[in-house]
Amino acid sequence: MPLSEHEQRLLDQIERALYAEDPKFASTVRGGRLRRPSRRRRVQGVVLFVLGVVALVLGLVFQWFVAGFPIVSVVGFLLMFAGAVLAITATGGKKGEAAAGEGDGKASPAGDKEKSRFTSRMEERFRKRFEQE
Template identity: 40%
Template sequence: MPLSEYEQRVLEQMERQLSSDDPRLANTLKHRGRRSVGRYVAAGLGAVVGLLMLVFGTAESMPVLGVIGFVVMFAAVAFAFANPHSHEGPQGVVEEDGTVRPAGPGASAKGARAPRSGKQPKAHKPGFMDRLEERWDHRREDGR
């Protein structure tokens, strides 16, 4: 069932609000789940190989092989659900999707700039949760 025009406008407004309040969270949610299929295939094969090693080690009374099989299975599942790492190239940090963001003395590992001395940080703009907390406090005060 498609959304009505009103619901689409409200959803777009919420998305814009989230992007302005917490851009890092919005970026994380936007790019979440975009892992390559090959990553899951490799992890699945690793889990199957680990399971076979575990079963074979148990059947043949070889506990070391069983432990190694369990470790292989665990590593495969961890690989499937772990965040892919980016690597730094000559122009900057190359993300998994191929985008390049600059890296240098002013950029941290996460891509955010380090605070520069002499400049004041921006004033904290109240976000969505701050406004909800204020509204809740006002309601509680009015009820007393």
């Protein structure tokens, strides 16, 4: 549902006030994007998770205890956890590429494939609005 003209003016006014009050925060919020983890990172995470499952099961089957503590099973669980975190999180890499892409207002070819047309249009409108001021 689109905003009314009054609501749009109020939103623009709030955005201008935010830039005037705290430009560093505003630029941080504007530049922040959620990234998907790379394919390599996801594969590494899945492999680590599977190794963790194997270690967990082996620890239960062979019941290797150190001081009454199932150390192999715990290590397996930790490997599973680390693999899951690795597979679902993205690193902050490629900051230089993102900054270069924002400077000229053109998106990279790889970025175009990942973004939907709607998202691209909305980002472009948002960028144009603040470049005019």
